Amino acid sequence: MTEQPAPENxxxxxxxxxxxxxxYPAVSDELAENMKSGWADTELHDLRPIPQAQExxxxxxxxxxxxxxxxxxxxxxxxxxxxxxxxxxxxxSTEYAYLTGDQTxxxxxxLEPTADGHDATLYLLPRSNRENGEFWLDGMGELxxxxxxxxxxxxxxxxxxxxxxxxxxxxLAKATGPVRAVRGHDAGIEAALTDKVTAERDEELRIxxxxxxxVKDAFEVGELQKAVDSTIRGFEDVVKVLDKAEATSERYIxxxxxxxxxxxxxxxxxxxxxxxxxxxxxxxxxxxxxxxRSGELLLLDAGVETHTLYTADVTRTLPINxxxxxxxxxxxxxxxxxQEAGIAAVKPGAKFRDFHDASQRVLAxxxxxxxxxxGPVERVVELGLQRRWTLHGTGHMLGMDVHDCAVARTEAYVxxxxxxxxxxxxxxxxxxxxxDLTVPEEYRGIGVRIEDDILVTEDGNRNLSAALPRTxxxxxxxxxxxxx
Numbered sequence: 001m002t003e004q005p006a007p008e009n010x011x012x013x014x015x016x017x018x019x020x021x022x023x024y025p026a027v028s029d030e031l032a033e034n035m036k037s038g039w040a041d042t043e044l045h046d047l048r049p050i051p052q053a054q055e056x057x058x059x060x061x062x063x064x065x066x067x068x069x070x071x072x073x074x075x076x077x078x079x080x081x082x083x084x085x086x087x088x089x090x091x092x093s094t095e096y097a098y099l100t101g102d103q104t105x106x107x108x109x110x111l112e113p114t115a116d117g118h119d120a121t122l123y124l125l126p127r128s129n130r131e132n133g134e135f136w137l138d139g140m141g142e143l144x145x146x147x148x149x150x151x152x153x154x155x156x157x158x159x160x161x162x163x164x165x166x167x168x169x170x171x172l173a174k175a176t177g178p179v180r181a182v183r184g185h186d187a188g189i190e191a192a193l194t195d196k197v198t199a200e201r202d203e204e205l206r207i208x209x210x211x212x213x214x215v216k217d218a219f220e221v222g223e224l225q226k227a228v229d230s231t232i233r234g235f236e237d238v239v240k241v242l243d244k245a246e247a248t249s250e251r252y253i254x255x256x257x258x259x260x261x262x263x264x265x266x267x268x269x270x271x272x273x274x275x276x277x278x279x280x281x282x283x284x285x286x287x288x289x290x291x292x293r294s295g296e297l298l299l300l301d302a303g304v305e306t307h308t309l310y311t312a313d314v315t316r317t318l319p320i321n322x323x324x325x326x327x328x329x330x331x332x333x334x335x336x337x338x339q340e341a342g343i344a345a346v347k348p349g350a351k352f353r354d355f356h357d358a359s360q361r362v363l364a365x366x367x368x369x370x371x372x373x374x375g376p377v378e379r380v381v382e383l384g385l386q387r388r389w390t391l392h393g394t395g396h397m398l399g400m401d402v403h404d405c406a407v408a409r410t411e412a413y414v415x416x417x418x419x420x421x422x423x424x425x426x427x428x429x430x431x432x433x434x435x436d437l438t439v440p441e442e443y444r445g446i447g448v449r450i451e452d453d454i455l456v457t458e459d460g461n462r463n464l465s466a467a468l469p470r471t472x473x474x475x476x477x478x479x480x481x482x483x484x
Contacts, residue, residue, distance in 0.1 A: 269311025280447030
């Protein structure tokens with residue numbers, strides 16, 4: 001990887017003077033002059049608005065109506081350092097991407113109050129300056145990191161006025177009137193607003209945007225279906241290479257799924273859980289460095305994120321050699337039965353908690369039936385005794401974040417009522433830890449989870465991931481076809 005230069009003044013029209021640090025020679029006046037000219041005009045004149053432009057406009061209108069007379073500031077965020085002068089791949093803040101469709105670093109959406117609502121402006125980094133050498137001497141210049149859209153191009157794409165973000169902090173520092181901002185993404189913007197905002201008011205803004213996302217529009221449902229479809233293909237990829245994973249480790253599974261995510265989408269939506277053997281009993285096993293052994297189970301919890309940042313979240317627990325043992329099948333079938341009960345409880349007008357309660361009751365019944373906990377079932381559920389082996393909630397909202405709408409108010413989400421357009425996961429599980437002396441030895445080290453992505457419809461629900469087999473017999477037949 002080539003080391004980037006360090007400019008002294010990346011902004012403005014004055015020439016950038018590169019520091020001589022022993023690694024680079026100083027830039028001569030002749031070279032600086034040469035680099036100013038001889039470049040073709042690359043302005044893009046045939047850009048069409050992004051597919052979700054109408055939806056983002058509607059979302060901004062809803063936001064405007066909720067906070068009349070107030071300036072609203074929603075940043076995309078900045079690059080984060082991974083090590084020294086290298087950065088993590090950038091992922092725009094969910095709030096910003098939801099309201100604009102843009103995903104570029106340092107962008108900021110500002111809604112300025114007017115007499116009849118707000119004027120929205122998208123503040124972006126413009127094209128790199130060729131006159132002052134920014135494009136090749138600035139480590140973030142386009143020669144180093146690639147072309148970005150001009151402000152005019154941004155206006156065509158996103159359907160709202162665009163301005164130079166480098167002028168925004170100064171303007172915000174001088175602005176008057178009530179302001180709210182989404183915090184935690186851009187320290188420079190927050191510093192400019194230090195004496196103008198309060199944590200309580202800013203949190204109200206963040207909560208509102210989170211609750212906006214509870215009900216998905218048609219575009220969002222389509223993107224989630226794309227994410228799920230790619231995820232299913234990623235699961236198929238994994239099954240086809242399980243023999244190679246046995247010869248290496250869980251990393252082979254992780255890498256195989258990641259390839260599908262990067263080829264068909266933007267990335268993985270979260271760290272893939274590729275948990276083989278007893279690792280399946282660790283809920284968020286993302287080290288993925290353990291052995292893959294025939295006769296054991298693989299719990300694969302993974303999701304592709306689309307180019308518009310919507311993610312799937314699907315789990316299957318697979319027999320590595322293609323066939324469940326008698327005990328593995330018994331546990332898997334119990335989890336499947338619990339998931340079926342949970343999915344049946346997902347419908348408009350039902351409480352959000354209903355599908356969790358339905359799944360938990362089935363699992364409690366199985367644990368009592370197997371003699372692992374003393375009944376009756378009503379007592380077990382009332383005291384939550386099944387949770388030693390079920391551990392987690394049975395699902396969550398899904399969207400641009402894998403755990404979407406996370407800061408919504410309890411009364412609007414966890415204690416709320418399901419509506420058509422909501423998308424959530426149903427994912428019961430049973431986990432018998434390797435060191436759990438309260439269960440027979442043969443149970444220890446077995447973990448099973450089954451997870452699907454469910455859309456609430458007008459008359460019930462639709463399983464977006466139904467194309468991926470779920471019953472134990474269907475899973476075995478599916479694996480046999482792929483391996484054959």
